[in-house]
Amino acid sequence: MGNQKIVKTKIKQTRSRSPEKKAKQFERILDAGKQLFQQKGREGFSLRGLAKMLNMNQNNVYNYVESKRELWVCIRKKFYEQYRNENKVVIKNHEGSTVDLLLDLFDHFFKFAEEDYGAFTMMHIIPSPPSDKIGPFEKQYKPFNFLDGTTRVIKEAINEGEIKENNAALLSFFMFSLILGATIVENTMRSFEENINYKGTEADEKIQFGTQPFTSKEFRKYVLRKIQLGLTDPNLIVDESDYK
Amino acid sequence: MGNQKIVKTKIKQTRSRSPEKKAKQFERILDAGKQLFQQKGREGFSLRGLAKMLNMNQNNVYNYVESKRELWVCIRKKFYEQYRNENKVVIKNHEGSTVDLLLDLFDHFFKFAEEDYGAFTMMHIIPSPPSDKIGPFEKQYKPFNFLDGTTRVIKEAINEGEIKENNAALLSFFMFSLILGATIVENTMRSFEENINYKGTEADEKIQFGTQPFTSKEFRKYVLRKIQLGLTDPNLIVDESDYK
Numbered sequence: 001m002g003n004q005k006i007v008k009t010k011i012k013q014t015r016s017r018s019p020e021k022k023a024k025q026f027e028r029i030l031d032a033g034k035q036l037f038q039q040k041g042r043e044g045f046s047l048r049g050l051a052k053m054l055n056m057n058q059n060n061v062y063n064y065v066e067s068k069r070e071l072w073v074c075i076r077k078k079f080y081e082q083y084r085n086e087n088k089v090v091i092k093n094h095e096g097s098t099v100d101l102l103l104d105l106f107d108h109f110f111k112f113a114e115e116d117y118g119a120f121t122m123m124h125i126i127p128s129p130p131s132d133k134i135g136p137f138e139k140q141y142k143p144f145n146f147l148d149g150t151t152r153v154i155k156e157a158i159n160e161g162e163i164k165e166n167n168a169a170l171l172s173f174f175m176f177s178l179i180l181g182a183t184i185v186e187n188t189m190r191s192f193e194e195n196i197n198y199k200g201t202e203a204d205e206k207i208q209f210g211t212q213p214f215t216s217k218e219f220r221k222y223v224l225r226k227i228q229l230g231l232t233d234p235n236l237i238v239d240e241s242d243y244k
Numbered sequence: 245m246g247n248q249k250i251v252k253t254k255i256k257q258t259r260s261r262s263p264e265k266k267a268k269q270f271e272r273i274l275d276a277g278k279q280l281f282q283q284k285g286r287e288g289f290s291l292r293g294l295a296k297m298l299n300m301n302q303n304n305v306y307n308y309v310e311s312k313r314e315l316w317v318c319i320r321k322k323f324y325e326q327y328r329n330e331n332k333v334v335i336k337n338h339e340g341s342t343v344d345l346l347l348d349l350f351d352h353f354f355k356f357a358e359e360d361y362g363a364f365t366m367m368h369i370i371p372s373p374p375s376d377k378i379g380p381f382e383k384q385y386k387p388f389n390f391l392d393g394t395t396r397v398i399k400e401a402i403n404e405g406e407i408k409e410n411n412a413a414l415l416s417f418f419m420f421s422l423i424l425g426a427t428i429v430e431n432t433m434r435s436f437e438e439n440i441n442y443k444g445t446e447a448d449e450k451i452q453f454g455t456q457p458f459t460s461k462e463f464r465k466y467v468l469r470k471i472q473l474g475l476t477d478p479n480l481i482v483d484e485s486d487y488k
Contacts, residue, residue, distance in 0.1 A: 225482045
């Protein structure tokens with residue numbers, strides 16, 4: 001039946017792929033890497049595990065990505081791109097004041113993390129795996145500097161007189177801290193709500209996040225409302241002399 | 245010279261240690277586990293690595309701790325105890341209003357994380373390693389529910405009329421989110437300040453945290469000042485109808 005020969009030909013094709021096929025295979029690798037991280041955390045995130053998952057030879061994986069760190073950087077980059085593109089839609093669709101836009105952007109931050117908490121942790125919580133060498137992807141990496149975007153919108157709101165404080169970058173860091181922390185808290189609450197009987201909640205100190213008289217959804221609404229009130233509140237202005 | 249015999253006796257003593265010696269050895273294990281986590285993250289945090297570090301037989305480690313998760317829970321417990329004890333001192337030494345006390349407690353949260361960021365991440369960021377079985381330490385674990393402490397102080401400030409909002413638990417979660425996020429941001433800023441040339445800052449998206457016209461210290465002061473202004477600000481009160 002000639003099966004043996006067909007298999008051999010296939011292997012040969014794999015070795016000399018077209019650029020399109022190589023790109024496609026690379027996408028498969030990124031997807032698998034993302035899944036691996038989501039299922040097993042950074043500990044399970046290894047090129048060996050990846051090769052096993054994709055039924056590839058580990059040496060062949062090295063044709064696509066040089067190190068665990070490189071793989072991480074590539075996957076993270078896709079998340080930042082997705083986040084930025086979604087933010088562009090938010091900006092395009094927004095109506096109302098610049099402070100309203102900020103609220104829409106913060107709301108999107110929560111939604112992005114709710115949609116894909118693994119992506120959120122790779123972007124904001126878990127440090128990239130270290131590596132001795134800087135690979136080709138990292139060499140040409142252009143940082144997204146996602147905080148600059150918020151700072152720009154805050155600056156706009158300051159110029160328009162909606163926000164009275166004058167240090168846009170500092171306020172941007174403050175806002176980021178708040179929604180970063182609130183996203184983590186909300187996620188802990190939600191994982192409790194979704195699986196109320198899961199093991200180890202006491203030693204994980206999670207019980208306190210699941211025994212409150214408010215839900216994770218209400219918590220998010222509360223946080224966004226606080227931000228809305230706070231951004232334009234003249235009582236909340238911090239003078240430079242208070243922190244310099 | 246009888247050396248051979250002495251060595252043998254020593255080994256025998258090791259195998260049937262007194263409770264005091266066992267407790268001391270257990271403390272050594274917890275210290276080593278903490279170091280291991282701080283040096284290598286949760287990935288390097290293994291009972292095998294621990295045995296190697298302490299020059300112990302891995303089977304002997306199992307006489308002290310049943311699993312990686314148990315070790316984690318024990319180490320974390322010490323951090324919570326330390327944090328609680330330090331807070332007791334803060335409460336004892338405090339002068340002024342209840343809102344002032346809250347600020348002292350939040351300031352201590354920052355300081356604790358600055359002192360030992362590894363401890364902070366084990367307590368608040370990195371999930372405990374999973375395990376199929378619940379070991380003896382976890383079985384008798386009493387949760388600290390550290391947020392309840394803040395909630396109680398907030399309730400006190402509400403009762404005394406210093407804080408006008410009425411949902412103490414919700415405000416406590418909000419405050420925790422803010423200082424949790426700010427601690428992470430501050431740490432990223434500080435690690436940049438301390439080692440300005442370290443590799444990989446671009447692909448780690450850390451550059452933005454190290455290129456601002458304010459320092460991590462100023463950022464902390466700003467956050468605490470915002471909290472101080474916000475806690476007693478009548479403009480910031482969120483009504484239940486806004487989030488229910």
